Amino acid sequence: MNSAASPALQVQHNLRHLRVFLAVVDTNSVTRAADVCHLSQPAVTQALSKIERALRTTLFTRTPQGLFANAQGDVLAKRVRRAFGFLDPALNELSPRLRMVATSSQLQALIAVREAENFTLAARRLGLAQPTVHRAVTQLEEEAARPLFERTSYGIVATRAAGTLAQAARLAFAELAQAEVDLAETLSEEAGRIVVGAMPLSRSFVLPRAIAEFRKFRPNTPIHILEGPYADLLAGLRRGEIDFLIGALRDPAPIGDVEQRFLFTDTLVVVAGSNHPLTTRSEQLTVEELAAYPWIVGQRGTPIRRHFDTLFEGLDHPPTSIVESSSLILMRELLNGTDHLGCISYLQAQAELSRGLLKALPLDLSHTARPIGLTLRINWMPTRAQEQFLRFVSSKEEPAAETP
Known part of the structure; x- marks a missing residue:
């Protein structure tokens, strides 16, 4: 969600460091975190230093009793926990070992290939060489001991487990991007x-x-x-x-x-151009009269279109000349130059109606409240x-x- 140069996105490039960070938050100790993570104490200290340098802030208060997360550390820990809350179940589904060995670059490659359904296009999207992307996905497949993509005549299609992991990784990375914004707030800075x-x-x-x-x-x-x-x-x-x-x-x-x-x-309204012949009518119009005119209305499947189609249900001759568009500008210009009618949200058209750019026709559409x-x-x-x-x-x- 933020630029590639943002601190949060720098941190997310090393998921293992973030796991070490959480271990220190939970244990208040470099020694105990090293045991939990099966690392040396210098490795834990180095991981913390790299995160703090990337974020340009300190995350812990160091006391003789141990390391305690400060305000910035608490903010980051909350987001990191949420990130792994998305990511870890999907990694575990493929292989529990992936929780410790999967890297951010491998997951970014997985996401890109799933979206592009092609290694070359995915590499272009990431700004990397195609072999680099292929190798990253292959490494995940080797750890998972199963293929993550199936080759079809339409391209490379992700398996269900790969699709689940790609979705989880997206949400995890989004949480880490949000962390940057939260950290900036603690410093009274505007970010995100x-x-x-x-x-x-x-x-x-x-x-x-x-x-x-x-x-x-x-x-x-x-x-x-x-x-x-x-x-x-x-x-x-x-x-x-x-x-x-x-x-x-x-x-x-x-x-x-x-x-x-x-x-x-909100309810719907039928509108016309200011010179349309129906704008002179004061009594309620009938659907038979309206059906004789050409229309501009939203695409099929939208709530507005469903109400529009229902309005003319049962008629022997429903409207046949229909332009499908949700553009208010297109509707306004078409209605003011032709005898088309429009079916649109009342609140959406409110400014056009108040300025006299469109006219509302007398038709009770209170039943279209949505x-x-x-x-x-x-x-x-x-x-x-x-x-x-x-x-x-x-x-x-x-x-x-x-x-x-």
């Missing part, structure tokens, strides 16, 4: 970034206000707004690449490792900046406006 998977409504209504408030307190924290199909955003969330999603909630929740938090409800909210990974632990941003998102109350 906010990555939001934004569905159409949030980009028009929720996020602008939340960002404006957040910027008053965090003027320099980068904010990345990612757009795309819901399935792609959900996959990024589950991989640890996205912090949270904002948009229409799914019923039921899409998968068991995410949770949904309700914020407010929950809007946040989707997060279960047990996700946000940084202070992420938590603050979430508060601004969650504090926005549903506006006192009614659809026509």
Whole structure:
């Protein structure tokens, strides 16, 4: 989630050092940690020194009674424990020995090959030579005593165990990246970034206000707004690449490792360009009248599209001329230049309606009320900046406006 030069990502390149660090935290002793890790005392001392140099801070208070984690040490230990909590079960499934011998570079290679399904493409993605990536994966396979990829006519496909390990490694690395941000907070420094998977409504209504408030307190924290199909955003969330999603909630929740938090409800509205012949009507329109016009509406599988399709169910002649898009800009320009109609979230179109750029048609769509909210990974632990941003998102109350 952060740049390759960040301290947390420097530390994650030696997972064994992080295990040594936790052993010292738990035992308060270099001697006892050396016994636990089957290392010499100088090796333990050297591992701690390398971590502290990489992080440019001290992690322990050294006393005659032993070594005790200071505030920075406690912060790092919490994240490292979470990282290994993701990683170790997946390593154990392949081979218990992997917990002690698997390296960060091997796991990065595994992730890249699983995503690219090709060693050459994975090497390019990592900026390494192809033999280096191949050797890293081969070393994991030798320790696991089983193949991690199957060669098919479509490419190199990860086995189930390899896919599980790649996912666990992604989440572990995400936790170590979060550690950098947490450590910076202890020094009153601004670090890290906010990555939001934004569905159409949030980009028009929720996020602008939340960002404006957040910027008053965090003027320099980068904010990345990612757009795309819901399935792609959900996959990024589950991989640890996205912090949270904002948009229409799914019923039921899409998968068991995410949770949904309700914020407010929204309804749909049928809109037209300011010169459309139906904008002069004051009485309720019928679905038969609406079906005669061309439409622009969201993609199949989206909540808006399901409501739209339901609206015309049972008609002998449902709409046949349909443009599929979630772009409000495209809808606005198409509607103002043609007799197309649009079906869209009311809150998403609110600014366009208030400025007279679009007109809402008289049609009761109160039955299309749908929950809007946040989707997060279960047990996700946000940084202070992420938590603050979430508060601004969650504090926005549903506006006192009614659809026509």
